[in-house]
Amino acid sequence: MMDILRFATAGSVDDGKSTLIGRLLYDTKTVFQDQIDAVEKVSHDRGDDYVDLALLTDGLRAEREQGITIDVAYRYFATPNRKFIIADTPGHIQYTRNMVTGASTADLALVLVDARKGLVEQSRRHAFLASLLQVPHLVLVVNKMDLVDYSQEVYENIREEFTQFAAKLRLPDLTVMPVSALKGDNVVTRSENMPWYDGPSLLHHLENVHVASDRNLIDVRFPVQYVIRPQSDEWHDYRGYAGQVLGGILKKGDEVMVLPSGYTSKILSVETADGEVDEAYPPMSVTVRLEDEIDVSRGDMICRPNNQPNVAQDLDAMICWMDESAPMRLGGKYSIKHTTRTARTIVKGLQYRLDVNTLHRDEEANELSLNEIGRVRLRTTVPLMADDYSRNRNTGGFVLVDEATNRTVAAGMITEAS
Amino acid sequence: MNTPAHDYQLSQLDLLEAEAIYIMREVVAEFERPVLLFSGGKDSIVMLKLAEKAFYPARIPFAVMHVDTGHNFDEVLALRDQRVAELKVQLIVASVQEAIDAGTVHEPKDGTRNRIQTPVLLDALDKHRFTAIFGGARRDEDKARAKERIFSFRDEFGQWDPKNQRPELWNLYNGRIHTGESIRVFPLSNWTELDIWHYIKREEIELPSIYYAHEREVFDRDGMLFAVHEMKQPKPDEEVFTAMVRYRTVGDASLTAAVRSEADTVDLVIDEVASTRVTERGATRGDDKFSEAAMEDRKREGYF
Structure with a gap:
């Protein structure tokens, strides 16, 4: 193969x-x-x-x-x-x-x-x-x-x-x-x-x-990307949660939890257009159906009740600033995109700026310019379902977008979520 | 999925398919008015197949659009209409001929319509207020394409600025735009010509017959074989002869050349593509031969 x-x-x-x-x-x-x-x-x-x-x-x-x-x-x-x-x-x-x-x-x-x-x-x-x-x-x-x-x-x-x-x-x-x-x-x-x-x-x-x-096959992480509802006579009651598996293995019959609501259900089926699959694992794009009718929408995360990501509004992260038009400022507000969820965020703190050549940490810094890397603390408007980046690159990574220019201004790697 | 699951490894086609489906769902979730460019050529047929899979069992939740130069191969139009009917999607035709008749664009003296496709495309996008436009372009086609994003930002003139592209990290795509701006989306970015053919085989996808070897009356111009077509007539010194040929790409019939080939099945085409030593555009597209930066220049103007 x-x-x-x-x-x-x-x-x-x-x-x-x-x-x-x-x-x-x-x-x-x-x-x-x-x-x-x-x-x-x-x-x-x-x-x-x-x-x-x-x-x-x-x-x-x-x-x-x-x-x-x-x-x-x-x-x-x-x-x-x-x-x-x-x-x-x-x-x-x-x-x-x-x-x-x-x-x-x-x-x-x-x-x-x-x-x-x-x-x-x-x-x-x-x-x-x-x-x-x-x-x-x-x-x-x-x-x-x-x-x-x-x-x-x-x-x-x-x-x-x-x-x-x-x-x-x-x-x-x-x-x-x-x-x-x-x-x-x-x-x-x-x-x-x-x-x-x-x-x-x-x-x-x-x-x-x-x-x-290298893929994480332990922690089940399935961010809901899109809800498929055919609205046709043939598929009248069909409701499927489409997304890409970012971690773990999903199977029919597995008990799952939907975050941030915390509702639990069981997997009725894991499907693609070619039929049911026995197991879904990263980075497959599949549709998951649940046994119970619970409220699930884009941005929610399906995981296992005994293995959940952090549901967090305070994030510690390393970020790389990518925008030449303006530096990152303390107190700056940005749009944050993480898995299939988008929120707003404010930069609460800049612990240090890192010199990428010497690895020296400058704790006096109060902004990050283009191509500079630093450790920041962010506060988000709604909870994100996040893992440490070292545990899962796709549930630990995010980007910041400037709300006025719409430019992608930073890449972030979560070191701690709480 | 055709892959045994025991080692939790996916084949290259499964990986490419999963990525393309993810991209299409992202667009439908985040944009109000997506549209898919559909010409009936092999890449757009593959893209439409992926759209069918991405939203199954629901219908494809967007329209398809064909920028029609008026210089078509009948087999391609027939399959275009067949697929549209099967999938019950809306087809929008943006006609270059109508734009010429209305005087909004002018027919170039050499009769080739590739360059005037762009304003017709931009007008149609504007008229229907499409904000996300799926295109079947692949990064392996051209050096300028190699630097294209999957979500390619276009300003209100539809222009591509290679120095003002948004970084794309992990599987996070930034689709935020202001009114009048749009995003071109390329779900097949990471596919090669060979991947496309392997996928056509695996999924048993029907293609216009001209992609397979057949006898045709052609003439040789600058080393490329052109079919005799009402819009493409041989000059007096160009001899017309019958040859076994097939088309590797299908664009405007007056610009697209055929290649000599005996490959009349999908397996033979795969063998041929795997061993060929000339890129598909280099072999068959008069439009990209004009200069080293031909594609880059057309993209800046709003071409796909």
């Missing part, structure tokens, strides 16, 4: 990120001849000495003109057993919001370093953001090994330094590998230039990393 791995890449053009992605696309025969023709033509017109694989991934005119990447780009390739979705994010500090965005749905993060330069501020920042967003798997790619004569010593030093730094972060699964994206060493096949390296190639690792167990 073919499944999907979503991964986010971070790094700048200098790290060879675009070349690495170009190499993965090219070697898995994902890049088409007309795309290569187009890139060759542009390279030729510019007078480049070589075909610039980075051009395969830089999409917008402004990006090509300025030689930069300004936004998250999504790319696709597949091998016989797995489809890959790459969230390709630019690396510079002003693009922290893009990396946060790409990492939010990623199963795996790829952080690139240049073997000649070793760890730089940016590599530490990328690793930190991957841990903040709780990306379950992290791969540090030590690239450009060809330019350090495939030196084991250079590689081991970088690996050692990074492992020490990573010990301070919450990184459940860390892999380090030596690569040359330009020459293809350890990208798709194991390199003969580095006999001292006995790990897998990057593609082999991406194909085999186990992601199914």
Whole structure:
């Protein structure tokens, strides 16, 4: 069976990120001849000495003109057993919001370093953001090994330094590998230039990393998205709660509780358009019917009576500010979107602003500007059914929206709800 | 679901389907006036199938709209009308020909109507006050599309500003708009051409016959094979010949080219798509060949 791995890449053009992605696309025969023709033509017109694989991934005119990447780009390739979705994010500090965005749905993060330069501020920042967003798997790619004569010593030093730094972060699964994206060493096949390296190639690792167990199959969390009522003679009394399973396993006959009301019932059936299913689990989109006629609407959460999320109006959270037009202010009011529920919220406190490069906490800060990260306390107008982000990324994550401009201004990760 | 549940893993098609259904339900829950763009082409047929599943056993709770350039393939229009009747949805036709007759747009000298589709689309959206518009675009189609959001914000002129896109995190989509603004929604964003075909096979979805190999009178222009059509006549030096062809994409009949193919079943098409070395738009769409940024420019003007 073919499944999907979503991964986010971070790094700048200098790290060879675009070349690495170009190499993965090219070697898995994902890049088409007309795309290569187009890139060759542009390279030729510019007078480049070589075909610039980075051009395969830089999409917008402004990006090509300025030689930069300004936004998250999504790319696709597949091998016989797995489809890959790459969230390709630019690396510079002003693009922290893009990396946060790409990492939010990623199963795996790829952080690139240049073997000649070793760890730089940016590599530490990328690793930190991957841990903040709780990306379950992290791969540090030590690239450009060809330019350090495939030196084991250079590689081991970088690996050692990074492992020490990573010990301070919450990184459940860390892999380090030596690569040359330009020459293809350890990208798709194991390199003969580095006999001292006995790990897998990057593609082999991406194909085999186990992601199914990263989902929370314990805590039943089913936010009601939409109520299906056919209003037809054939389905006269039908009432189904449509949504996507965000945690746990739902089965017919299970006793459930609806929050925030606290009413309990039993699952009559779990259905899709193709019929009843025995079990529903993340991230299936299903329709749940209950045995009892109770009042359930969009924004309610179905869970188990003995395993409930916090029903909370006070939230402690890490947030990343994403809006360039105005900073986050203490006392500021925003719209908050969490699972299928929308409420209003006020910023009650800013405990500290975090320097993403040094991890230093500035407790004197009283606002957050674009790309800044801090720990805040929020109060919401109505209760949210929330889990700690470390327990469930989808019931612990939220966004803030400016009510006047309608812009998405922040991403938040709940650390404590009460 | 076709997946054994014991390991709680979903196949790529199940994951893509679950995501698309989630997106469609989100839109219906949050927007007053959604509409789905439906041309009878394969991506929009798949999208309509997903809409059918998302709201089952209820009817699809929105209308479908076809921006009709007037240059159509009969097989495609027939299937469009068949699906609309089966699903009992309302079909709105926004006619480019009517707009030309009314003088609101002008027929380009070369007779191609792709570019004048955009104002006709925008007028129709305006007239019906649609606030959310489902489109079948996929990110693997083009470099500009690769940066498109699933909820793509458009200003009151329907324009896309790549530098003013809303970040999308987890499964949270921001659909808040002011009066006159709208959101284009792309439930198939993460699907590839091959995923579409695998899904067509799994769900046994009927497509217009021109997607499968058949004999047709064609002529070669700039390396692309065009069918002889009332709107697309060969020049004197272009020889007309009969070839086995199929269409990989179906758009305006005067602009869409066929490819040589022997693939007359869904399995053969899957084999062909899996081994092909040219993108579907590069092979068949005269409209995207004009410049490297052709799609980006059209999107900025309000195209899908």
